[in-house]
Amino acid sequence: MIGYEPSQFRDVGYEAFTALLHHDDYERAMQAMRDYLSGSAIMYQVDYRIKRRDGSYTWYIDRGYAVEKHPDGSPRVLRGLVFDLGAEIAEGAYDEAIFQGLRSVIPEAARTGATHDRRLVTICSVCLRVDIPDKGWFELSKDLPEIIPEHISHGICPDCIHTMYPEYERTKGEKES
Amino acid sequence: MKRILVIDDEKNIVHVVDTILSDMGYEVRTSTDPTEGEQTALAEDFDLILVDLRMPRRNGAEIAESILKEKPDASVLVITGYPTDPLVKKALAAGAKGILKKPFEIAKIVDYLN
Numbered sequence: 001m002i003g004y005e006p007s008q009f010r011d012v013g014y015e016a017f018t019a020l021l022h023h024d025d026y027e028r029a030m031q032a033m034r035d036y037l038s039g040s041a042i043m044y045q046v047d048y049r050i051k052r053r054d055g056s057y058t059w060y061i062d063r064g065y066a067v068e069k070h071p072d073g074s075p076r077v078l079r080g081l082v083f084d085l086g087a088e089i090a091e092g093a094y095d096e097a098i099f100q101g102l103r104s105v106i107p108e109a110a111r112t113g114a115t116h117d118r119r120l121v122t123i124c125s126v127c128l129r130v131d132i133p134d135k136g137w138f139e140l141s142k143d144l145p146e147i148i149p150e151h152i153s154h155g156i157c158p159d160c161i162h163t164m165y166p167e168y169e170r171t172k173g174e175k176e177s
Numbered sequence: 178m179k180r181i182l183v184i185d186d187e188k189n190i191v192h193v194v195d196t197i198l199s200d201m202g203y204e205v206r207t208s209t210d211p212t213e214g215e216q217t218a219l220a221e222d223f224d225l226i227l228v229d230l231r232m233p234r235r236n237g238a239e240i241a242e243s244i245l246k247e248k249p250d251a252s253v254l255v256i257t258g259y260p261t262d263p264l265v266k267k268a269l270a271a272g273a274k275g276i277l278k279k280p281f282e283i284a285k286i287v288d289y290l291n
Binding site: 152160167 | 186187188189190192193196197200229231232233257258259262279280283
């Protein structure tokens with residue numbers, strides 16, 4: 001997203017990433033992580049500027065949480081999403097960044113250019129697949145609802161209607177015949 | 178005949194609830210537009226009003242508050258995929274009778290009606 005090769009961050013400490021944080025945002029970002037690791041925040045969530053390879057800065061929304069924990073409850077594996085806000089945070093950019101990010105992580109949507117005309121993304125409340133309008137239901141990260149809860153609307157996909165509400169199809173069939 | 182209003186922006190959910198409950202003999206009104214659903218709830222009387230929490234433009238807690246302010250005796254249930262959503266607390270504080278976690282069984286709605 002910001003011009004570096006993934007290999008630059010392999011087998012090195014987190015400091016390789018945090019060294020790219022803008023000086024003015026560094027302490028805030030680190031404090032957000034400390035708050036999460038200590039249990040005083042339910043999610044790691046912070047916005048900060050990060051240095052691109054060309055030397056310019058862009059704003060990131062960064063959200064994550066522990067998907068695996070040690071027996072003592074401390075986080076073992078963190079997972080999250082990062083959204084690129086660009087150089088300036090304009091009014092409304094936050095939501096737009098979320099959706100740009102979603103489009104980039106939903107391969108089918110990115111490929112077809114499908115767009116969400118609403119401010120919420122529908123996921124199936126049973127199987128957690130994501131509804132891409134006019135395209136169907138696609139597997140995505142099952143962590144998505146935990147990471148961006150305020151942008152999620154819970155629906156139900158046709159497959160799960162079939163499983164969960166057999167009487168719906170029976171009634172519908174009777175009406176149609 | 179008992180009357181039910183379902184306000185949810187998720188069309189599939191609305192169709193399922195409408196089809197099954199209508200077949201069971203209930204009179205069901207639905208709205209996938211939160212503002213329109215709220216107006217219907219204020220204009221007519223229902224035995225049960227189901228309101229989704231997370232909808233575009235207007236959330237279910239605001240709608241529950243608005244309905245219960247005008248009609249304190251209305252039976253409002255909030256439906257949500259997240260029982261821990263802070264909006265649940267807000268809706269319950271406004272007087273909503275309870276929450277229905279998605280995915281829900283239709284029998285639970287019938288329990289509330291009875």
